[in-house]
Amino acid sequence: MTGPVLRLSRTAFPVTTLGPGTRLVVWTQGCPLACRGCMSLDTWDPAGGVEVAVDTVTQTWRAAIGQGATGLTISGGEPLAQPAALGELLAAADRIRREVPAAGGSAAGREPDLLVYTGYEEAELDGPAAAALEHADAVITGRFDVSRPTDLIWRGSANQRLLPRTPLGRRRYGRYVDHAPPRSPLHVEVAGDGVRIIGVPRRSELARIERRVREQVAVTGATWRPWTQPPSQTTP
16 A cells, blocks of 8 residues: 555545535544544544555545536544544645536536544644644534534534634635524434444433344344443543
8 A cells, every 4th residue: 555544444435424415425444532422432442544655545435426416424433543534635625626516517516615623622732733634624523422412413412613714714604604404414324234324423422222132133232332342542
């Protein structure tokens, strides 16, 4: 494998729950923040997941745009635990979205945007983190705080902030900064031998979904349940 490499948990397309429109979502692997109550404990272990060339991910992005993607969302894990590779991915994604005609034409509103989730606060986004996020149109910041539930779209706790960063980001995300929809957008799908929840559920929604799923399948190894031995964490 040559060129920059990202350690990934998984990717999914099409997704309509982690940003506006239809999106390719990339979940990085490894998180040093270990927020209590996190629903994605399977993405914490920095040795988990698989190593994937950034070029491979960008080709997936190229194909997704051709199939109608209106955005790329990068979540985790913690994407900024891999700042150099993240920066390479966003720079390449920015270049590709300018090269590949969006499916259905390039009319206003169809330019694909780049959204990044990070558990770091805005004040911490300097140095390598700032460089990595240079091409991001919007960033959702802040550690997940299970004690501060919120109804704000795409955020898991009230302290998390949606920060539009570019003209495209302000056009597309400005209306959502304080938006609280009646229901949290969620997508539940069968993936291999398990069930995957994509989105940011509100308090009690995971238990409700689990009850409904239990009526159809046996629920084991749920990623939002604390591990008996959590993976070791290091400070970047």
